[in-house]
Amino acid sequence: MSNVATTPSAAPAPPVAERGTRRPRLSGMTWLVWRQHRAAFWTMLALTALAVAWMLYQRAGLLDHLTAKGWPHSSPDKWMEDITPHSAALAKAALGLGFVPVLLGVFLGAPLLAGDLESGTAKLVTSQAATPARWLAAKIGICALVVVVCTVAVSFTFGRWWAPVSRQNTVMDWSSGAAFDNTGPVPVALALFTVLGGVAIGMVLRRTLLSMVVTFFFAVAVQVVWAHFRLDLGNVIRVTTDSGVDGGAPSLPAAAFQIDQSYVTSSGETLGWSTCVHAGSDKAVAACQQQKGIVGWAVDYLPISQMSGMQWLGASILFALAAAVTAFVFLWGRKRVV
Incomplete structure (x- = not known):
């Protein structure tokens, strides 16, 4: 009888888990800025989604009404009958959108840097590995990106809603702020310039509440000046x-x-x-x-x-002013941010 011991077979190695596709994640300063202001950013994105959905619904109702009246082949007198409810909805939406640059400047732009400067968070962050320039770039870059995404979506949707009746001054005159300032690149440029102006005001004043008050008057002044010179952008x-x-x-x-x-x-x-x-x-x-x-x-x-050309000319001026304000923020902030 053989007493040779048999060597037990080695246990099979556990299967190597296949690495799934890694989803992009925020990290470093980008993650910090997003997490710090995520409530404001998510609120903006959610409100934008709701506004876009409502305007698309209203546009569908307007097109149903116009199509039932023979649009676009019948005369305007025919398909403009009983359009008052739709023109009223357009007017209300335009009125609400007109306040967006002011609200963004006051509640997003002004506290963006002022809050950190007032509480001392800016000094803590910039005393670590991050430089003031990197901190400012993350703050302004993410904020500007969210503002541009939201305003582009709203501007495009509102423009599509108004387009079927854009040549009917009885619904909404194209030269008025209701149409001109809420379509094309103008709302994007107005919102971006107002927000960056609020950022600069907050950085200089370093007090959140005071910065919000001053930014409110700044935003109103921008609206007044813009409305005064709007029609000067065209060739008479x-x-x-x-x-x-x-x-x-x-x-x-x-x-x-x-x-x-x-x-x-x-x-x-x-x-x-x-x-x-x-x-x-x-x-x-x-x-x-x-x-x-x-x-x-x-x-x-x-x-x-001339409307489109006037809008792009005016938006270019506002974008240039926004770039100048951004340059001022970086030049001022590199030495005086803490």
Whole structure:
């Protein structure tokens, strides 16, 4: 009988778990900034998603109404019937969107740096491995990215909603802030400039509440100045007549925004439409017009075809100002951030 001991076979090695695809994760300063402001960022993204969904729903209702009226093949008088509820919804949405740059500047831009400077968090962070420039870049970069994503989504959706009736001034005049400031690149540029202005104010004042108050007045001032110079971005077109004033002023293209209307003389000079009004009778008015050499009408206007170019020109100016503010933040912050 054999007493040879048998060697037990080695236990099989456990199977090597296959490495799954690693999902991208935030790390370092990016993770710190996102975690610090995640409540504000997620709130912005959630509100943007809700706003976009609501506007898409409203757009579908508008298209159903227009299609039932024969749009786009029937005359505007036909498919503009009973459109009041839809135009009212557009007006309310435009009013709400008009406050977005101000709210973002006050509640996102102003506290972004001011809160850390006031509490001493900035000194703690920059005393570690992170440099002030890196801290500022992470703060401003993530904030600007979230602002751009949200405003682009809202601007695009609102523009698509308004597009079917964009040539109907009775619904929403394209030259008004309701349409001009809420479509295309303008809302993105306004929001970004206002937020970065709030960031700069917070960095200089270093007090959160004071920075929010000052940023509010700054944001309102930006809106007022922008509204005052908005139409100066276009090239005014003038049309004239020379067949007398009785035939009426010349007709303008659809959706054109009329700036001024006046009389034109044989020499090309323009006179106010109230010229000769106080002359007395119709005969006296006609004699006055003949004496002054009035031969027709002159009308100055901006066509809707210039809207996109005006928006991009204005947005370019605002983007340049935002870049200048960002440069100021970095130059100031490198030495005085703590």
